[in-house]
Amino acid sequence: MAEQKEEKPASTEHFSIKVKGQDGDEIVFKIKKTTPLKKLMNAYCNRQDVRFDALVFLYDGNRIQPDDTPDALGMEDNDEIDVMVHQVGGH
């Protein structure tokens, strides 16, 4: 989705990450490549008003750990993170 943002050279250390909920809701975050992603995860949870541990964040299907950084995961500008809720079952 094209959005209004200032164009920066590719070498910038900030970049955009799209966080996508399963209800179709998308939020774009700007984050430093070296910032632990728990900052983004916390911000998303606060915004959705849910507990931090109520959601699972996946990048390319892999679960993101709070201390992972975009750099460590090899993320690129405008990459997407999928957010999943937990499930239960008994009968």
Add this chain to the structure above:
Amino acid sequence: MEESGDSRVVLDYGDILLRRGDVLSLMEGEWLNDQVISFYFEYLKTSSKFSNLLGVELLHTSLVHLISCMPDQDQVDMILEPLALAQKDLVFAAVNDSEDTSQPDSGSHWSLLVCERTRGAFSFYHFDSMGDSNRAPALALAAKLRGHLGSGGSLESVSEIPRQTNCHDCGVYVLAVAEAILKEREGTHDDPESMSEVSLDCRGHLHVLQWARSQGPPCDWNEETCWKAARGGHLDVLQWARSQDPSCPWNPKECKEVAMWRPGIFRWIQNNS
């Protein structure tokens, strides 16, 4: 970050963080959540319980949830590609019946989907401790996996498995069945030492058996030949061995035991013994 109460991390295992709230779902009468299932899958993978899991994939519950939610097969393929599932022999996925994908802690039932590759083709088996109540989500998931693998048979429900006797243990059955299948598989990797010379084992290749039996004199076979065919799920081998004159000796009861989770072969043994 809130790290108190039920959010407190109790165990950090592989890429799984188990929090107090997750562990509480193990209490009597509680429903297992996806975290506990993912943890146990991870545990089966990484503990030294099984010696050879190279060809095995136990899919993360959140990953299964994610691909279940994806309308687009292209997206599913992209997500699954790094796992190289087409090269695996056994793929396990816990199936949940949750319909509201945005509601936390939704769902009421877990079952197990198993994809098994035999001679290049995938078969899909559904293990449901409540009969077949999770068939719809299992079918949907099987369709996505089949689409990704490029081929595969229809979903077979395995009815010869233990049924839960309460309204809260389906998750435990999923874990127990997955572990039992892995144990079974462990047994099929014979070391050469244990292969007796008198037992003709064609490893599922019918033409090998046919060749061995066409020699003069034919290679000996015995009950173990049928038993191994039953255990490996090689119905064609078993049928051929039993249809010969004289037929290969067998012990139908023992064959049935090892073919418990393969409906086709189980029924055949039952009808022909």
